[in-house]
Amino acid sequence: IFMENSRGFWSKDVDGPEVTLGGARSLLGDEKRRLFVADASNDDDIGSASGTSASSTSIPLIQMPDDLEKTEYGLDASASDEQRNLLFGKLMTSWGDPLHSEPRLVNYGYQGDIESARQDPDKQDNVLFVSTNDGMLHALDAKSGKEYFTFMPAEQAAMAAKRYSQPPLDADNDRTTYGLDSPWTVWRQPDPDNMTKVDKVYLYGGMRRGGRNYYALDVSDKERPRWLWRIRGGNGAFVEMGQTWSPPTLGQVMLDDKAVPVLIFGGGYSPFDHDAEGQFSGSGDLMGNAIYVVNANTGGLIWKVTAGGSSGGLARDSHSDMKWSIPGAVSAGDINFDGFTDYLYAADLGGQVFRVDLNNQNDGASKLVKRVVTLAQLGDGAGGDEGRRRFYEAPAITLGERNDTWLLRVALGSGYRAHPLDTQADEHFFVLEDSSALTDQAPAEVITDGDLLDVTSNASPSEDQLKDKPGWMIELKGDGEKVLSSPAIVQGTIYFTTYLPDTGSLQQTCTVKSKSRLYAVSAANGSPQGLDGNNSGTVNDRYTESTTEGLPSTPQVLILPPGSGGDGGGGGSDSSSCGAGGSLVVLSGTSVHDGGELRGCPLQKTRWYELDQAGGKDLFDGP
Numbered sequence: 001i002f003m004e005n006s007r008g009f010w011s012k013d014v015d016g017p018e019v020t021l022g023g024a025r026s027l028l029g030d031e032k033r034r035l036f037v038a039d040a041s042n043d044d045d046i047g048s049a050s051g052t053s054a055s056s057t058s059i060p061l062i063q064m065p066d067d068l069e070k071t072e073y074g075l076d077a078s079a080s081d082e083q084r085n086l087l088f089g090k091l092m093t094s095w096g097d098p099l100h101s102e103p104r105l106v107n108y109g110y111q112g113d114i115e116s117a118r119q120d121p122d123k124q125d126n127v128l129f130v131s132t133n134d135g136m137l138h139a140l141d142a143k144s145g146k147e148y149f150t151f152m153p154a155e156q157a158a159m160a161a162k163r164y165s166q167p168p169l170d171a172d173n174d175r176t177t178y179g180l181d182s183p184w185t186v187w188r189q190p191d192p193d194n195m196t197k198v199d200k201v202y203l204y205g206g207m208r209r210g211g212r213n214y215y216a217l218d219v220s221d222k223e224r225p226r227w228l229w230r231i232r233g234g235n236g237a238f239v240e241m242g243q244t245w246s247p248p249t250l251g252q253v254m255l256d257d258k259a260v261p262v263l264i265f266g267g268g269y270s271p272f273d274h275d276a277e278g279q280f281s282g283s284g285d286l287m288g289n290a291i292y293v294v295n296a297n298t299g300g301l302i303w304k305v306t307a308g309g310s311s312g313g314l315a316r317d318s319h320s321d322m323k324w325s326i327p328g329a330v331s332a333g334d335i336n337f338d339g340f341t342d343y344l345y346a347a348d349l350g351g352q353v354f355r356v357d358l359n360n361q362n363d364g365a366s367k368l369v370k371r372v373v374t375l376a377q378l379g380d381g382a383g384g385d386e387g388r389r390r391f392y393e394a395p396a397i398t399l400g401e402r403n404d405t406w407l408l409r410v411a412l413g414s415g416y417r418a419h420p421l422d423t424q425a426d427e428h429f430f431v432l433e434d435s436s437a438l439t440d441q442a443p444a445e446v447i448t449d450g451d452l453l454d455v456t457s458n459a460s461p462s463e464d465q466l467k468d469k470p471g472w473m474i475e476l477k478g479d480g481e482k483v484l485s486s487p488a489i490v491q492g493t494i495y496f497t498t499y500l501p502d503t504g505s506l507q508q509t510c511t512v513k514s515k516s517r518l519y520a521v522s523a524a525n526g527s528p529q530g531l532d533g534n535n536s537g538t539v540n541d542r543y544t545e546s547t548t549e550g551l552p553s554t555p556q557v558l559i560l561p562p563g564s565g566g567d568g569g570g571g572g573s574d575s576s577s578c579g580a581g582g583s584l585v586v587l588s589g590t591s592v593h594d595g596g597e598l599r600g601c602p603l604q605k606t607r608w609y610e611l612d613q614a615g616g617k618d619l620f621d622g623p
Contacts, residue, residue: 002590010145024138024145025095033092034149034223035062037157039072042227047298049365050255054202054297056218056226059151062091072154074161087160091152094164096134100208102183102553103130105142108222109197127222129186131205135159135179139222148223153215153230156180181208185248185263187296202228202296204263206244212268214244216299229299233268234287237301240308242268242288245327245392250296251334251341253368254360259340261296266326266346267306273325274349277419280388284323284350291322291330291346291356293368302365305356305372315365321374324350328486329394333408335438343437347391347412351379353447355437370440376432376447379414385424389414393486393554396494398523400433403467407435409523411494413476413483420551421501423480429487429496431523432471449473455526459539472526474542478517485554490584491599493529494521497552497588498543516552517543518588520595531586531593548589556587559598 007014008022015022036059047055062068065088070079073087108125110117117123126142135156139148156179163177170176184205191199203217212233218226233241246266253262267290273281290306305317326348333343344356353376362368379389395412413429416422430452436443445451447470455461456475466472476482478500487496498517519542520529528541535541546552560583584595 024140024147027145028093028095028147031146032063033147035091035152036060036149036225037062037068037072037152038154038227040154042154043230044232045227045229045299046231047229047295047300049295049298049300049302050258050260051295051298051300052258052260054200054218054228056228059225059227061224062088064088068157072157074158083161087164090164091157091160094134094136095138096132096136096179098130098132099178100181100183101131103128104184104186104203106186106188106201106219107198108201111196114195129184129203129219131180131182131184133175133177133179133181133210134163135210137180137184137203137205137217137225139219139225149225151217151225153180153213155211155213175209178208178210180205181210182206182244183247185250187250187261204248204250204296206246206248206265206268208245208269209243209271212241212243214248214265214299216296228297231294231299237304238292240267240287240290240304240306241292242270242285242325243327245269247329249330249332251332252339253293253302253358254340254362255302255368256362256364260302262302262341263294263296264330264332264341264344265292265294266328266330266348267291268325269327270325270349274390274418277422278385278424285325288325288327289322289348291326291344291354303368305369315368317369317372319354319372319374321352321377322348322354322372324348324352327392331394331397333397335399335408343397343408345375345395345397345410347393347395349390349392350377351389351391351414352377353391353395353410353412353432355434355443357437357440371442373442374446375410375434375443376430378428378430378447378449379425386426388425389427390416390425392417392484396487396489398489398492400523402433402435402524405435406438407433408437409433409471411487411489411496411523413487413496413498415482415484415499417482417484417551420482420484420499421480422482423501425482427476427482429474429476429483429498429519430471431473431494431526433469435470447471457539458526459537459541460527461525466525474521474526481517484551488555488557489523490557490595492523493595494523495519495555495557495586495595497555499551514549516546516548516588518546518552518555518586518591518593519543520586529596531595533594533596544593546588546591548591550589552589557595558585558587559583560585 002017004016011022065085106127111123128140128142131137137151184203187202189200191197200220206214214231216228248263248265267288270285270288273285293303303315307322331345332341335342340360347353355375357370359370379387395410398409400409410432414427453469453472455472480501481498501514520531531544582598586593586595
């Protein structure tokens with residue numbers, strides 16, 4: 001919530017909480033929008049699944065109303081010029097809401113040396129990308145808010161006539177149209193000959209409730225996007241793909257001794273099976289029950305798995321348990337720090353968690369995947385609505401140890417995101433201890449909630465209580481309390497948020513009063529880790545409450561270097577050893593919390609860069 005007297009970073013005047021004032025939208029009148037709309041020449045353009053380079057085509061720049069045919073605005077061919085001109089004006093000034101999208105900050109280079117550029121934003125060339133529900137992707141100068149360009153797929157431009165001829169919400173307070181309603185994934189490739197610049201920047205994004213497509217753009221020129229490819233859900237090799245809710249995860253695999261960049265994503269969401277409150281099919285969903293791996297350069301399908309034996313891709317697998325939609329991102333792990341993805345973890349709307357084991361010592365795509373296993377079944381509704389748990393978001397993965405054995409911990413929470421006011425489901429937060437992954441085996445048994453140690457009322461579980469358990473769980477005790485975002489894990493602490501609706505207020509998701517909680521618990525046993533220095537060892541010390549309304553997002557953890565001050569627990573001046581004097585700040589919405597002192601060397605704080613295998617192991621002290 002913004003204060004009444006607050007002023008946005010780009011705003012000329014005080015704009016407070018009024019969304020129609022300030023921000024990038026207020027700067028549109030300064031210069032004419034550079035609107036790029038894909039046309040018939042920008043086809044799906046799916047290339048080889050083993051392709052090693054990307055091929056792009058130009059996207060038309062729309063400068064006049066008749067640069068688009070009337071039908072390309074969604075009008076009849078016989079519509080008047082006045083109708084067309086009106087819609088053109090709308091497209092040149094529209095700024096929709098980024099309901100489920102999240103801004104992505106991309107650095108295009110810097111001046112001078114990197115250390116001085118870190119301290120001086122004027123030496124940095126940063127661009128923000130964000131998509132909105134009017135079907136647009138915006139590129140903005142992060143410093144000034146100036147819009148470099150706006151991109152629209154052809155199918156979104158064709159919705160203009162419908163979108164601007166009716167109210168955004170119907171009588172039941174439901175949205176009438178959606179657009180590009182999903183966050184984008186960035187692949188930034190630095191210039192190998194000049195590290196102060198970038199060579200390539202590619203963007204990949206879905207539509208969430210806006211549709212069933214994924215788009216890939218080359219935005220290496222920050223003022224002129226180019227078209228890479230489009231994947232259409234419901235067709236061909238992607239026939240199972242539902243609404244594209246799953247943000248693509250960027251990774252790399254080896255195919256027959258050739259490194260191939262990949263995008264990994266879940267099958268998406270099936271509105272036909274989950275939009276009606278309480279609706280659930282025990283036999284599975286109509287769509288979305290799949291995991292895909294595609295070539296990031298070309299969009300070509302390398303591998304997929306689903307419950308059926310459908311065709312498509314260089315390789316495919318069938319897994320009978322994969323019956324329900326997978327709307328969340330797929331988490332990828334590179335356990336040996338060789339630059340190639342080793343494991344995939346995904347969760348579905350039937351309360352299941354899957355693991356995919358990859359083999360990068362293969363002779364082709366047919367041998368890329370060793371096995372697909374069901375790691376856990378934590379609530380398929382066998383006990384009615386109370387036991388029906390759904391996972392809408394990606395799990396978080398961390399390395400751990402139990403009984404002198406290395407293992408992977410999988411952390412995730414359940415929550416009915418399509419109906420956040422629901423109070424029927426008995427929602428939990430789970431940490432699964434996957435001991436079979438690192439031994440290159442399938443799990444001996446599928447984990448159920450009855451196998452886990454319930455630490456809800458136990459703030460300090462002992463090693464004896466945990467030693468024979470495949471993990472632990474916390475029951476979310478608040479009325480209607482649920483997890484609606486992915487957790488974050490830093491130096492052995494799991495941070496996650498929960499949503500608590502005020503069920504006595506208006507029964508409308510967009511206007512309902514609510515509050516949220518930010519948890520900080522040990523990944524090893526669920527014990528409270530204390531936020532803002534508050535930890536007396538009780539179960540209530542696991543979380544701090546916020547009165548901020550709306551659905552809380554994934555916590556963001558900032559690392560403050562030594563001597564930077566702030567609200568963190570460090571702030572000293574000793575920089576002689578890695579992490580000494582540094583501190584953590586945890587952000588949840590507009591709330592800022594002290595995460596304590598940075599211990600050791602869990603992260604490299606300056607910038608992302610590739611590590612060799614030995615360096616990665618040293619950094620994380622792994623097996």
